[in-house]
Amino acid sequence: MKQHAKGFLGIVTDAKSRITQTTVSQVKKMLDNKEKFTFVDVREESEWEAGHLPHAIHLSKGVIERDIEKMIPDPNTKLVLYCGGGFRSALATDNIQKMGYKNVLSMDGGFSAWKEAGLPISR
Structure with a gap:
């Protein structure tokens, strides 16, 4: 597993205190129940090109704040x-x-968790 810098982990922990997280199994249930939602892949372009979740859109962490209102106005x-x-x-x-x-x-x-669960990947 990749070691992340202490400062980075600190801001992630802070962000996680304000958001709702879900698990791969919960997302799989949402898909099985045909719930309507949009997958947004925030990884870098090279990661996206190597494989991504089916039907996902790509808005990398570097541009999501700039571009999300154009792609998902609601x-x-x-x-x-x-x-x-x-x-x-x-x-x-x-x-x-x-x-x-x-x-x-x-x-x-x-x-990583999606892939580890053996769920489908698009290229």
Whole structure:
């Protein structure tokens, strides 16, 4: 497992205190129940190109705050953000909530946990 810097982990912990996290199994249940939501992949372009969750849109952590209002103008849209392990998605979730998005979840474990669960991946 990748070692993250202490300062980075501190801001992630702070962000996680203000957001709602979900698990891969909870997201799988949402899919099975045909709940309407949008997957948002906040990883870097190279990570996205190597594989991503089916039907996800790509708004990397570096641009999500700038571009989300153009791509998803309704702040009530249910969103599930994910990254590689759940850290960047927590930060992005916190930021877009501050922008007025009200129904946002960060998927704990991210793409790594999804892949580990043997769930489908798109390329």
